[in-house]
Amino acid sequence: MMSRLSLFREGSLMTMSMSSSPTDLRQSTAVADSLSETVLPAVGGDAPLATPALRTAYAVVIVVPLLALIAAIALLWGPGVQPVHLYLLVGGYILTGLGITIGFHRLFTHKAFTTSRFMTAFWAILGSMAAEGSLFIWCGVHRVHHQFSDTHADPHSPHAVSARAVAIAEAHAAKIDAHRKASAIAGTADASADLDHDHHHHDHDDHAPGFRGLVSGFWHAHAGWLFRAHPADMERYIPDLRNDPVLRFVDRFFFLWLAVGLLIPGVIAGLVTQTWTGAALGVLWGGLVRILVVHHITWSINSACHLWGARDYVSHDHSRNNLIFGILGLGEGWHNNHHAFPTSARHGLAWWQFDLSWIIIRGMELVGLARNVRLPSPERLAAKRRTA
Ligand SMILES: [Zn+2]
Numbered sequence: 001m002m003s004r005l006s007l008f009r010e011g012s013l014m015t016m017s018m019s020s021s022p023t024d025l026r027q028s029t030a031v032a033d034s035l036s037e038t039v040l041p042a043v044g045g046d047a048p049l050a051t052p053a054l055r056t057a058y059a060v061v062i063v064v065p066l067l068a069l070i071a072a073i074a075l076l077w078g079p080g081v082q083p084v085h086l087y088l089l090v091g092g093y094i095l096t097g098l099g100i101t102i103g104f105h106r107l108f109t110h111k112a113f114t115t116s117r118f119m120t121a122f123w124a125i126l127g128s129m130a131a132e133g134s135l136f137i138w139c140g141v142h143r144v145h146h147q148f149s150d151t152h153a154d155p156h157s158p159h160a161v162s163a164r165a166v167a168i169a170e171a172h173a174a175k176i177d178a179h180r181k182a183s184a185i186a187g188t189a190d191a192s193a194d195l196d197h198d199h200h201h202h203d204h205d206d207h208a209p210g211f212r213g214l215v216s217g218f219w220h221a222h223a224g225w226l227f228r229a230h231p232a233d234m235e236r237y238i239p240d241l242r243n244d245p246v247l248r249f250v251d252r253f254f255f256l257w258l259a260v261g262l263l264i265p266g267v268i269a270g271l272v273t274q275t276w277t278g279a280a281l282g283v284l285w286g287g288l289v290r291i292l293v294v295h296h297i298t299w300s301i302n303s304a305c306h307l308w309g310a311r312d313y314v315s316h317d318h319s320r321n322n323l324i325f326g327i328l329g330l331g332e333g334w335h336n337n338h339h340a341f342p343t344s345a346r347h348g349l350a351w352w353q354f355d356l357s358w359i360i361i362r363g364m365e366l367v368g369l370a371r372n373v374r375l376p377s378p379e380r381l382a383a384k385r386r387t388a
């Protein structure tokens with residue numbers, strides 16, 4: 001009888017206790033086996049650099065959309081821009097952004113709900129079009145982020161540059177191992193229950209001191225981390241995703257979805273304007289500028305939302321609820337809520353915390369497209385509420 005099998009950090013992203021089907025149990029056992037001993041991923045501020053080819057690729061991915069924006073603005077004085085191009089920018093932002101927030105993040109990384117194979121492919125392809133890396137890499141990095149958030153082993157923390165954060169990460173890994181050994185002896189699978197309540201609070205800012213430290217921490221968390229090697233043992237975090245044939249298919253053809261995501265706005269704009277210039281501007285605004293917007297808003301969840309905002313719930317990191325990115329980030333900016341309750345399909349937990357991704361998941365649930373939608377119970381909400 002497996003009462004609870006959570007190998008991840010407190011409030012775990014993959015607490016399997018709620019799932020009871022044989023498949024889910026097999027999956028959780030597979031994850032358990034693969035993580036039988038905790039190895040600290042060598043990431044964070046001191047992680048080795050990625051290969052030159054990968055660094056070049058990321059430089060292109062960062063710089064080209066920026067150049068596209070400059071070109072798009074410059075071209076306002078020439079061929080200009082038509083309403084269709086702005087609709088494609090906004091519509092493309094919302095659709096591919098939701099591919100990240102609903103698909104890559106809440107559905108695949110955190111298993112906040114289940115859905116059909118068609119909807120799985122739909123969200124996975126939309127998320128791939130956001131050009132934030134292939135599905136497996138995105139989800140693997142993000143699971144590592146949750147397990148080690150704001151410690152030295154976090155792939156993208158604005159705080160993970162201090163020796164203090166290193167110590168916290170090492171203590172945490174040691175503790176997980178100790179709990180596992182203890183539960184193995186006791187013959188239970190309950191390796192994580194105590195971790196829920198007994199954790200390292202590190203409420204002080206760990207980024208290097210001063211304005212320069214803040215800027216370098218911000219840059220590292222925002223996009224600088226892309227130039228570092230992926231977490232060494234990232235594969236161990238995603239065996240459940242790799243087992244899914246639909247996700248394997250979408251992951252393998254990442255570059256195809258990327259190209260399709262650039263072409264579609266060009267085709268639509270070309271049909272609407274009936275000109276080649278209009279089509280090219282469609283690719284520019286609905287493709288490249290849209291990618292720029294999605295990138296920087298997503299990255300702001302990693303940078304700004306671990307620096308500025310309210311901390312309504314107890315989480316063991318610096319995650320914040322940030323109003324601006326709550327709205328712009330399609331609900332993802334309620335990031336302290338998310339770190340406190342990672343498996344929750346809803347991030348904007350208060351009625352006023354606008355969470356477009358949740359509204360759509362709820363809508364999917366109402367029409368039968370989303371099932372097993374996970375939300376924190378009132379008791380858990382009350383228990384984690386920060387009172388001071
Ligand atoms: Zn975070």
Ligand SMILES: [Zn+2]
Nearest residue numbers: 142146338342
């Ligand atoms: Zn998450």
